[in-house]
Amino acid sequence: MSLAELICPAGTPAALRTAVDAGADAVYCGFQDATNARNFPGLNFTPDELAEAVTYAHARGTKVLLALNTYPPAGKVDLWRHAADTGARLGVDAFIVADMGVADYIARTYPGIRLHLSVQAAASSPEAIRYYCENFGVKRVVLPRILTIPEIRQLRREIPCEIETFIFGNHGLMVEGRCSLTNYLTGQSTNMDGVCSPASDVEYVRDADGSMSSQLAGFTIDRFGVDEKAGYPTICKGRYAAPHRPEGYYAFEEPISLNLSRLLPELIEAGVHAFKIEGRQRSKSYVRGVVRAFRAAVDDIKAGREANIADLIALTEGQKQTQGAFETKKWR
Amino acid sequence: MAVNTMTKLTLGPIAYHWSADARRDFYARIADEAPVDEVYLGEVICSKRAPFHEADLPATIERLERAGKTVILSTLAEVMLKRERKATEDLAAMDTPEIEVNNAAGLYARGKRPHRIGPFMNAYNDATIAWMAGQGATHVCLPAEMPAPAIAAAAQAAVALGLGVEVQVFGRASLAVSARCYHARAHGRTKDNCQFVCEEDPDGMPLRTRDDRPILRVNGIQTLSESYVDLLPEAARLIADGVTHLRLMPQAVDMVAVAQVFRDALDGRVPTGEADARLATLSGHAGLSNGFYHGTAGYRRISAAAPA
Numbered sequence: 024m025s026l027a028e029l030i031c032p033a034g035t036p037a038a039l040r041t042a043v044d045a046g047a048d049a050v051y052c053g054f055q056d057a058t059n060a061r062n063f064p065g066l067n068f069t070p071d072e073l074a075e076a077v078t079y080a081h082a083r084g085t086k087v088l089l090a091l092n093t094y095p096p097a098g099k100v101d102l103w104r105h106a107a108d109t110g111a112r113l114g115v116d117a118f119i120v121a122d123m124g125v126a127d128y129i130a131r132t133y134p135g136i137r138l139h140l141s142v143q144a145a146a147s148s149p150e151a152i153r154y155y156c157e158n159f160g161v162k163r164v165v166l167p168r169i170l171t172i173p174e175i176r177q178l179r180r181e182i183p184c185e186i187e188t189f190i191f192g193n194h195g196l197m198v199e200g201r202c203s204l205t206n207y208l209t210g211q212s213t214n215m216d217g218v219c220s221p222a223s224d225v226e227y228v229r230d231a232d233g234s235m236s237s238q239l240a241g242f243t244i245d246r247f248g249v250d251e252k253a254g255y256p257t258i259c260k261g262r263y264a265a266p267h268r269p270e271g272y273y274a275f276e277e278p279i280s281l282n283l284s285r286l287l288p289e290l291i292e293a294g295v296h297a298f299k300i301e302g303r304q305r306s307k308s309y310v311r312g313v314v315r316a317f318r319a320a321v322d323d324i325k326a327g328r329e330a331n332i333a334d335l336i337a338l339t340e341g342q343k344q345t346q347g348a349f350e351t352k353k354w355r
Numbered sequence: 356m357a358v359n360t361m362t363k364l365t366l367g368p369i370a371y372h373w374s375a376d377a378r379r380d381f382y383a384r385i386a387d388e389a390p391v392d393e394v395y396l397g398e399v400i401c402s403k404r405a406p407f408h409e410a411d412l413p414a415t416i417e418r419l420e421r422a423g424k425t426v427i428l429s430t431l432a433e434v435m436l437k438r439e440r441k442a443t444e445d446l447a448a449m450d451t452p453e454i455e456v457n458n459a460a461g462l463y464a465r466g467k468r469p470h471r472i473g474p475f476m477n478a479y480n481d482a483t484i485a486w487m488a489g490q491g492a493t494h495v496c497l498p499a500e501m502p503a504p505a506i507a508a509a510a511q512a513a514v515a516l517g518l519g520v521e522v523q524v525f526g527r528a529s530l531a532v533s534a535r536c537y538h539a540r541a542h543g544r545t546k547d548n549c550q551f552v553c554e555e556d557p558d559g560m561p562l563r564t565r566d567d568r569p570i571l572r573v574n575g576i577q578t579l580s581e582s583y584v585d586l587l588p589e590a591a592r593l594i595a596d597g598v599t600h601l602r603l604m605p606q607a608v609d610m611v612a613v614a615q616v617f618r619d620a621l622d623g624r625v626p627t628g629e630a631d632a633r634l635a636t637l638s639g640h641a642g643l644s645n646g647f648y649h650g651t652a653g654y655r656r657i658s659a660a661a662p663a
Contacts, residue, residue: 098504121477145433148458148460274537
């Protein structure tokens with residue numbers, strides 16, 4: 024059986040302590056700049072805060088993984104190198120990377136620190152994963168949320184590194200690390216700036232008929248009736264009209280959360296080493312609830328007991344959830 | 356603009372599901388009439404489409420090469436299924452023509468033999484380009500969303516390593532790819548059961564916001580910009596910054612005429628302003644944009660400074 028480590032989000036120092044106390048095996052976090060893919064206002068760590076966080080986590084047997092998982096534009100690579108230097112100095116347990124230049128720098132400069140391949144690298148075949156393992160010594164790949172469990176089981180046999188999969192939280196639809204939708208509408212790049220449908224560009228506009236438009240940078244991403252709850256204008260979760268769908272429809276995906284709690288035993292059996300919970304942007308109480316529930320579930324499964332995960336459903340976005348690609352190819 | 360006769364014009368791979376007939380006609384005209392130096396062929400977006408036009412590839416390559424064009428075969432942007440892995444391996448094994456790699460699986464299969472880096476490879480910076488050059492890359496096409504200062508810095512690094520540097524200057528920008536087919540979804544189908552409905556939209560399926568503003572285009576698993584990128588007014592600066600190849604992405608417009616407009620402007624035969632006005636006419640209803648280059652929202656069109 025795999026270790027079934029629980030990898031938990033730490034958007035702030037308080038969330039980090041919460042996740043550690045709730046039973047995380049590892050937490051992942053980033054600095055307050057473009058070097059990570061959750062570069063949102065009010066989130067992330069100063070170097071001093073990270074130093075304290077590493078001390079707090081290590082004292083309780085929890086690992087700290089530092090996300091350096093964006094793509095530096097030419098001319099700014101030093102920001103990523105310095106972030107890696109700082110992380111190494113503070114004793115993080117692994118770097119989560121996507122860019123080959125960043126991976127190469129860390130592999131050469133800090134050969135003793137583990138490299139994990141971010142989902143932002145979009146490595147979804149044995150060959151792509153082996154490329155990163157053989158060239159940069161990557162020890163673990165975070166898989167894109169596009170594979171079925173039989174495909175993961177097969178993949179496990181063909182790669183020399185550990186597998187981490189997302190099990191809960193935001194359900195990304197586009198291949199991570201290959202999406203410029205936000206930059207197209209707002210001028211801020213997911214890959215280069217770590218920004219996705221930024222709150223600073225969001226506006227909710229009440230229309231004359233009482234309906235509500237949720238807008239991003241002036242584009243109406245969705246419109247809601249008087250009785251509907253207006254959702255956040257994430258571009259890939261919006262409703263649009265197409266020639267065959269003049270009424271408007273979720274062209275990519277509806278606002279829905281990934282929840283693989285029912286599939287945990289199968290994922291463990293398929294050889295998944297680590298389960299990742301998405302949500303560095305979420306509140307402390309959310310982190311506490313989710314981490315506690317999954318801690319109990321994983322412990323139950325390891326002990327051969329039936330896992331109870333009913334509480335998790337209440338925490339999901341819009342109260343709707345999916346098993347996404349993990350359950351069936353029909354998702355595609 | 357200053358005369359830039361050395362700058363190469365390239366034609367990127369067709370992103371859409373054009374029929375085999377449409378492709379044959381298209382490349383015959385390109386071979387005979389279009390002033391492009393290099394042509395990228397192959398299915399980059401959806402592995403299900405490849406069987407429709409694969410058989411024509413050898414004849415198309417020969418036709419284009421006879422016309423003096425350099426031909427490069429591009430690999431898939433997304434590689435997950437067995438047939439996608441096999442297609443990537445098969446291309447990577449070829450000695451001629453050149454290949455352009457769009458997925459790390461292709462880099463793995465190619466090893467250190469010479470290859471080009473495609474726009475899906477995320478070569479955003481000098482460190483990554485230097486790494487890739489050390490692994491056999493001879494040429495790099497930068498991501499479409501890069502702003503001018505980063506393009507200049509990346510180009511400088513690439514040129515110093517002896518690499519060709521390419522930037523898309525015309526056509527819809529690729530904004531995202533997915534494992535899910537959004538063409539199939541729009542028609543209530545799944546990817547496995549798509550019945551190739553994407554063939555109905557040779558310039559992508561338009562999405563409009565619920566207040567009726569054009570926003571994006573769907574092409575199977577790919578999402579594209581509604582507007583066509585147009586960097587003709589910026590071409591002189593791109594070239595001054597070290598860019599050696601300018602890429603035109605095939606759209607359902609007169610691409611021979613588009614290529615001619617760019618060549619005329621590069622060779623100094625037609626003033627930039629006049630050339631750009633012609634491009635706007637040729638692009639029909641599609642808006643033109645250059646926001647990414649100018650470091651702002653990609654859909655925007657920023658007026659150029661006084662043309663060089």
